Amino acid sequence: MTRAFGMVTFQAFSLLAAAFAMTIVADDVKAAPPPQAQLVHIGNFTFNQATLTVRPGTTVTWVNDDDIPHTVVAQGLAFKSKVLDTGDRFSFTFAKAGQFGYFCSLHPHMTGTIVVKA
Amino acid sequence: MNPENDRRDFLKCMAWAGTGALFAFNGGITSSLGLDSAIAAPLLRSASKPFTFVQLSDSHIGFNKPPNADARATFREAIAKVKALPNQPDFVIHTGDVSQLSRDEEFDDADQMLKELGLPVFFVPGEHDMLDPDGGKAFLKRFGKGSMGAGWYSFDHRGVHFIALVNVADLKPGGMGNLGAEQLKWLKADLAARHSSTPIVVFAHIPLWTVYEAWGWGTDDAAEALKLLARFGSVTILNGHIHQITQKVEGHIAFHTARSTAFPQPAPGTAPSPGPLKVPPEQLHSMLGITDAVFVRGHDRVALIDSTLTA
Ligand SMILES: [Cu+2]
Ligand SMILES: [Fe+2]
Ligand SMILES: [Fe+2]
Numbered sequence: 001m002t003r004a005f006g007m008v009t010f011q012a013f014s015l016l017a018a019a020f021a022m023t024i025v026a027d028d029v030k031a032a033p034p035p036q037a038q039l040v041h042i043g044n045f046t047f048n049q050a051t052l053t054v055r056p057g058t059t060v061t062w063v064n065d066d067d068i069p070h071t072v073v074a075q076g077l078a079f080k081s082k083v084l085d086t087g088d089r090f091s092f093t094f095a096k097a098g099q100f101g102y103f104c105s106l107h108p109h110m111t112g113t114i115v116v117k118a
Numbered sequence: 119m120n121p122e123n124d125r126r127d128f129l130k131c132m133a134w135a136g137t138g139a140l141f142a143f144n145g146g147i148t149s150s151l152g153l154d155s156a157i158a159a160p161l162l163r164s165a166s167k168p169f170t171f172v173q174l175s176d177s178h179i180g181f182n183k184p185p186n187a188d189a190r191a192t193f194r195e196a197i198a199k200v201k202a203l204p205n206q207p208d209f210v211i212h213t214g215d216v217s218q219l220s221r222d223e224e225f226d227d228a229d230q231m232l233k234e235l236g237l238p239v240f241f242v243p244g245e246h247d248m249l250d251p252d253g254g255k256a257f258l259k260r261f262g263k264g265s266m267g268a269g270w271y272s273f274d275h276r277g278v279h280f281i282a283l284v285n286v287a288d289l290k291p292g293g294m295g296n297l298g299a300e301q302l303k304w305l306k307a308d309l310a311a312r313h314s315s316t317p318i319v320v321f322a323h324i325p326l327w328t329v330y331e332a333w334g335w336g337t338d339d340a341a342e343a344l345k346l347l348a349r350f351g352s353v354t355i356l357n358g359h360i361h362q363i364t365q366k367v368e369g370h371i372a373f374h375t376a377r378s379t380a381f382p383q384p385a386p387g388t389a390p391s392p393g394p395l396k397v398p399p400e401q402l403h404s405m406l407g408i409t410d411a412v413f414v415r416g417h418d419r420v421a422l423i424d425s426t427l428t429a
Pocket of ligand 1: 045069104105106110
């Protein structure tokens with residue numbers, strides 16, 4: 001009996017667990033659409049989001065709203081834009097988690113950070 | 119012939135320089151006077167013939183936004199002013215941001231216009247001249263022949279030692295202008311053999327003193343260069359980048375920044391950013407040229423006479 005009860009309990013637990021797991025999966029699907037693309041505006045010689053936190057897989061686009069050219073250069077050179085004149089854009093997709101400091105190589109006092117975490 | 123009148127005429131002519139700044143050297147000692155005080159001042163006792171050179175800066179060829187739809191046109195005006203000088207300068211220095219985006223046609227146009235002067239032109243790059251895919255090679259190939267590293271060099275002219283420094287290469291995140299260890303080492307060697315009585319003129323794009331840190335208007339390791347220059351009796355440092363005149367004298371060192379021939383920038387901290395100052399069209403020419411670079415220092419006087427593109 002004990003054994004049967006145990007089995008039933010185990011089965012019930014498994015079912016529950018499976019159901020629970022499915023819920024999690026379902027929730028996951030709902031909660032994690034493909035990462036939203038993010039936009040960083042460059043204006044007045046600043047990156048408008050000094051620190052931007054995104055999920056892995058996110059594409060970040062920088063757009064230069066100034067009337068002076070800027071660049072976007074990662075400190076470890078993980079990414080490096082060409083010169084961005086007014087209205088020009090640069091995009092990079094962050095596949096892996098990590099912290100990416102970047103700056104404008106023309107105006108190095110312009111700095112920003114992208115934090116990528118799951 | 120009255121030498122004082124000569125000098126007056128000479129200085130009057132300088133007032134018509136009309137471009138960035140115009141410099142007079144008298145007898146190897148840099149003489150520094152504003153026009154008014156120059157006319158009033160006693161004649162400098164000197165045996166050798168004075169000479170002048172012109173500084174042009176920040177031509178930004180290719181810039182075409184407010185307040186200047188055509189930076190080529192204003193540069194052409196600046197060059198016409200130089201050509202019209204009755205006392206022709208011995209040479210011209212261009213303190214950087216020759217181009218807006220380091221494009222071949224921008225460099226080419228600047229080059230063609232400057233050639234009309236028929237004078238030697240000495241360049242240093244600004245950060246806008248480092249934007250080709252190779253980070254400054256296009257500029258160096260055209261304007262930096264015979265230079266070292268990122269484009270530094272020196273030369274002598276009538277007893278004055280000229281040093282061209284580059285502080286826009288390999289800039290560090292969060293920093294300002296940067297000379298770098300290699301260039302400082304070269305500078306030390308370049309100065310080592312010189313007598314401290316040799317007048318020195320240093321030119322570089324970004325100011326070699328901190329004008330305004332929040333906008334990056336300074337050079338992180340400038341102090342090391344200034345230390346090497348400290349023993350010289352007459353040092354004049356000429357910069358651009360900030361598109362307005364500022365000046366300062368510290369010991370034997372005179373600092374001066376020139377106007378742009380393309381567009382003015384705001385005074386430190388007076389605007390949200392150092393972007394172009396959008397002045398009305400009728401004001402533009404007066405901000406690309408007047409000047410009152412008046413500083414007199416002890417026995418060594420350096421004349422820096424700035425004037426505007428206003429006719
Ligand atoms: Cu920038
Ligand atoms: Fe400039
Ligand atoms: Fe500049």
